[in-house]
Amino acid sequence: MNTDSQMQAILDQLAKFNAPPLEKLSPENARNNPTPKNAVEEMAAESAMVRSKNLVMPTLPEPVGRIDHILIPTDSGEVLARVYTPDGDGPFPVIVYFHGGGWVIANLDVYEPTCRCLCNAADSIVVSVAYRQAPEHKFPAAVDDAYAALQWVLENASTLNGDPLRVAVAGESAGGNLAAVSCLRAKDEGGLMPVAQLLVYPVTDSQMNSPSYTEQAEAKPLNAAMMKWFWGHYLNDMSEGEHVYASPLRSPDLTGLPPATVITAELDPLRDEGEAYAQRLADAGVQVNTRRYAGVTHEFFGLAGAVGKAKEAVDFAVSNLRKAFNANDNRNF
Numbered sequence: 001m002n003t004d005s006q007m008q009a010i011l012d013q014l015a016k017f018n019a020p021p022l023e024k025l026s027p028e029n030a031r032n033n034p035t036p037k038n039a040v041e042e043m044a045a046e047s048a049m050v051r052s053k054n055l056v057m058p059t060l061p062e063p064v065g066r067i068d069h070i071l072i073p074t075d076s077g078e079v080l081a082r083v084y085t086p087d088g089d090g091p092f093p094v095i096v097y098f099h100g101g102g103w104v105i106a107n108l109d110v111y112e113p114t115c116r117c118l119c120n121a122a123d124s125i126v127v128s129v130a131y132r133q134a135p136e137h138k139f140p141a142a143v144d145d146a147y148a149a150l151q152w153v154l155e156n157a158s159t160l161n162g163d164p165l166r167v168a169v170a171g172e173s174a175g176g177n178l179a180a181v182s183c184l185r186a187k188d189e190g191g192l193m194p195v196a197q198l199l200v201y202p203v204t205d206s207q208m209n210s211p212s213y214t215e216q217a218e219a220k221p222l223n224a225a226m227m228k229w230f231w232g233h234y235l236n237d238m239s240e241g242e243h244v245y246a247s248p249l250r251s252p253d254l255t256g257l258p259p260a261t262v263i264t265a266e267l268d269p270l271r272d273e274g275e276a277y278a279q280r281l282a283d284a285g286v287q288v289n290t291r292r293y294a295g296v297t298h299e300f301f302g303l304a305g306a307v308g309k310a311k312e313a314v315d316f317a318v319s320n321l322r323k324a325f326n327a328n329d330n331r332n333f
Contacts (some may be wrong), residue, residue: 002295003267003295003296003297004294004295004296004307004308004309006306006307006308006309007267007295007296007297007300007303007307007309009043009306010036010039010040010043010303010306010307011039011220011221011297013039013040013042013043014034014035014036014038014039014220014221015220016042017034017038017039019033019034020033021225022105022226022229023225023226023228023229027104027105027134027135027233030104030105031104031105031106031107033105035106035110035221035299036221036299036300036302036303037110037111037112037113037302040113040303040305040306043306061112061113061116062113062116062117062120062305063116064084064085064086064087064116064119064120065085065086065087065088065119066084066085067082067083067084067085068082068083068085069081069082069083070083070127070160072129072148072149072152072153073148073152074144074145074148074149075144075148076132076141076144076145079129079130079131079132079145079148079149080108080130081127081128081129081130081149082108082112082115082127082128082130083125083126083127083128083160084115084116084119084125084126084128085119085125085160085161086119086120086123086124086125088123090125090161090162090163091157091158091161091162091163092123092124092125092161092162092163092166093122093123093124093125093162093163093166093167093168093321093325094124094125094126094127094153094157094160094162094163094166094167094168095118095119095122095124095125095126095127095167095168095169095170095198095321096127096129096149096150096153096167096168096169096170096179096194097111097114097115097118097126097127097128097129097169097170097171097175098128098129098131098146098169098170098171098172098174098175098176098178098179099111099114099128099129099171099172099175100171100172100173100174100175100176100299101133101173101174101175102173102174102203102226102227102229102230102231102233102234103133103134103139103142103174103177103230103233103234104133104134104135104229104230104233104234105133107130108128108130111128111172111175111302112128113302113303113304113305114172114301114302115128117302117304117305117314118170118314118317118318121314121315121318122318122321122322122325124168124321124325125157125160125161125162127149127153127160129145129146129149131145131146131149131178132145134233134234135233135234138233138234138235138236139234139235139236139240139243139245139246140243140245140246142174142178142234143178143181143182143185143245143246146178146179146181146182147181147182147185147186147191150169150182150186150194151186151191151192153167154167154191154192154193154194155192163329165195165328165329166195166324166325166328166329167194167195168194168195168196168197168198168258168321168324168325169182169183169194169196169197169198169258170197170198170199170200170317171198171199171200171202172200172201172202172299172301172302173200173201173202173203173222173270173298173299174203174230174234175200176199176200176201176202176203176274177202177203177204177246177248179197179198179199179202180197180199180202180204180248180277181244181245181246181248182194183197183257183258184244184245184248184251184254184257185245187256187257193257193258194258195258195259195324195325195327195328196258196259196260196261196320196321196324196325197257197258197259197260197261198260198261198263198317198320198321199260199261199262199263199274199277199278200263200301200313200317201263201264201265201268201270201271201274201298201301202262202270202273202274202277203227203270203273204247204248204249204273204274204276204277205241205247205249205250205273205276206231206235206238206241206242206246206247207241207247208224208227208228208231208269210269210271210272210273210276211272212268212269212270212271212272212273213227213269213272215269216267216268216269216271217269219267219268219269219297219298220297221297221298221299222268222269222270222297222298222299223269224269227269227270234246248277249273249276249277249280251280253284254280254281254283254284254286255284255285255286256286257281257284257286258286258324259286259287259288259289259320259324260278260281260286260287260288260289260290261288261289261290261316261317261320261321262274262275262277262278262281262288262289262290262291263290263291263293263301263313263316263317264290264291264292264293265292265293265296265297265298265300266292266293266294266295266296267295267296267297267298268297268298269298270298271292275290275292278290289316289320291313291316293309293312293313294309295309296309296310300313301313301314
């Protein structure tokens with residue numbers, strides 16, 4: 001398979017960091033391993049040095065209107081969230097966002113480029129949730145935090161200058177799992193439901209036996225061994241993987257869920273399970289827009305400033321989110 005040249009440049013830079021394999025590390029050490037975001041930052045710094053000959057110019061993140069931090073109450077304590085607000089008066093649509101990292105690594109900073117990009121492109125508030133992580137807090141702690149955060153935003157969006165009738169949920173990888181599961185749980189418990197769900201290469205099944213797991217077993221920056229490591233730290237016992245809140249693909253009933261946008265990457269072991277979940281949603285009568293991006297890998301979505309296909313994917317996602325927001329714009333009532 002041919003790797004997109006822009007994607008390959010980032011993978012090459014990531015390899016230059018000479019980081020040990022994540023699956024060989026403790027969670028504490030793995031949390032400090034370099035990420036594709038670090039690779040892009042290094043490339044930008046080198047480019048700036050060339051442009052200025054001897055002076056390294058600062059590389060700045062995509063600006064947004066403002067950034068705040070809030071504490072969201074849950075049954076297990078308070079969860080920190082970073083709130084990105086676009087320029088303008090509002091009230092704005094709101095996207096509740098869950099970062100990736102296999103429920104074990106990463107944080108709000110690692111996935112900040114995605115949040116800034118969605119904030120501006122969708123002209124929406126983005127609430128990025130720092131849910132509890134394993135192995136310190138195993139399944140279902142992250143699920144509990146994600147669901148509580150989504151319900152809190154749906155009930156309190158107006159306090160953020162957001163529109164409670166235009167709240168979507170989104171996530172990448174393990175965060176895509178949490179976004180999907182939050183919708184399933186809202187259905188099961190009669191909770192408030194977002195108007196849309198954006199699932200970017202979501203984890204949907206703990207079995208790890210799809211064709212893309214074999215085909216992309218050695219892929220970077222995510223491979224099959226890493227996913228086994230993530231699941232091993234996330235679950236108390238692998239039998240918990242059978243629970244639909246761990247593996248939403250195993251849910252017997254997906255009817256009544258919000259419209260979904262599902263984005264997958266060709267060179268990603270999670271590709272097939274994400275697409276299988278999209279098909280299950282469609283079979284259940286849920287409106288689904290899904291798209292696979294060729295030549296790119298896991299984590300490409302947050303690289304819109306460096307990878308053209310990431311920009312295409314963001315545009316696709318935002319177009320679908322805007323349709324859902326417009327259909328529920330409270331100014332129409």
